[in-house]
Amino acid sequence: MSVLTDELRQKILAYVPRYPSKQAVTLPALHIVQDALRCVPLEAIREIADLLDLSPAEVHDTMSFYGIFRDKEHPLGKKRLWVCRSLACGLRGGDELLDTVCKKLKVHPGGTSDDGKITVEFAECIGACEGAPAVLIDDEARLNLTPDKVDALLEELRR
């Protein structure tokens, strides 16, 4: 049984004509799989490698370089909340925000809340520094996340 559905395969293969080498589809493929499965299991790595005429080791090599991808043992929760800790946010309470969020969800950075709903991570500058402290929810920034807004945010993400 394959872990990649036909739909996922088609999505991946649609990227092939864009590049002169199939290997260039590695990152798009990893994103497609992780968006759907919330992680990239080893079996999926093998199947991506098959689709792109690569060795699974090549796909894994690329995947493991980028901190964004999760293996099967560390899947993402339903939402991923990144708290920025770089300088502009750090100067306006970014580290404290990360601490607060972790305490409220009873996790360490990288962990997922018990109900499986929210994965918390630290981020380096997410390019939203005019709204420091800023966070990223999956791939969209939320600005000016002062401590008084944390409860409402977590509530929203749990829904």
Next chain:
Amino acid sequence: MAEFEPVLLRRIAKKASPWLEAYRADGGYRALQKALDEMSPGQVVDAVKASGLRGRGGAGFPTGLKWTFLPKDHPGPIYMCINADESEPCTFNNRILMEEDPHQVLEGIILSCYATRAATAYLYLRYEYGRGYRVLQQAIDELYNNNLLGRNILGKDFHLDIFLHRGAGAYICGEETGLIESLEGKRAWPRIKPPFPAVEGAFRKPTVVNNIETVACVTHIIDRGVEWFKSMGVPPDPKNPRDAGSYGPKLYCISGHVNNPCCVELPMGITLRDLVDKHGGGVWKGRKAKGAIPGGISMGIMTEAEFDTPLDFAGPGKVGCLGLGTAAVTVFDEETSIVDVLHNICRFFSHESCGQCTPCREGTGWMLKIAERLRRGQGRLEDLKILEEVGDKIGIMPGTTICGLADGAGWPVKNAIRKFRPEFEQYIRSAEKSSLLELVGGH
């Protein structure tokens, strides 16, 4: 002096619609029409060269000159890689351009591809810019539907595809050869140069890498002309034959301890002090500034006494900083501990070093360990010397690493120590004293 009228932010300032119809009604794609009707690719290159435009991505390399490094009469393909990785801490101007006025950027990309004869452009976009990704994709779809992308653009013998390629959360993908490796589906390990991308880049073909703001400037150079571009900014220093000048408008980002963090467009060359006071609303809470980073954290640190430095390509270097970088200024106030600033910066580079070169991988790691130790109050005076030494020795400038990440990691560290030494020494001494007292008290 007349109030400066923004150009890159013109439509954004008036909250104009980002979509094609509105952009065209505002004169959009006029420059492209003009180039395709009246100019050869070589003439577009010449115009950009004559304008003095220098890359906005951090290195400040003259754009037209870079384009001429492509091999002549190459059978192709030639690739254009647009660098939208924008991961230098405290920098967000590319994001605003892409999210709010995508066609201005896309028109610049199309013009740049026409000039360089590239038939495929990959826009490498950091993953974190999800909103930008969706806006750009919609704008690109509009272009395909209106004969502004694809085959025979505007009826001419000119074909171009633009593909968005999303990154995966690594700063090093902004380094141009790291970007290329990442695009090719590999880990983003920067390549040893030469060969430079213009000779052998993406998929081993000649490649141009340009920043988002750079190509946005190209749109206006073709639309408004070379003289317009050169009418603002700072001309080359006649005493320095290697200075190529700092012409044109620039997007400055202001963040940190200011009342009004924002992105503003100004003629190149405003001083850091004017930027903070006139556009950033001054330092917050009625405090004074202690210092600032002038162009992303890689460029080093300026003390408050150095704030009258002009932010053009040559300015920051005159006060011991690495350069203008991304022109992103982050201010820290007088109550901020320089030890905290140092620690924050070291943590970033230790996390983002790609690990390929030992001096960078180990150097950034050790600088962080030492910064952590200092911060815990367990620092020693010798640590300052070690930090300076590592800062001096890692990088392409001393010749020990493959890419410039290491120079950018070392620079703020040595600036911090050399410019704020008394504060570091006092911090270490008072921590020593308090730990002695603890020992005494414990008996």
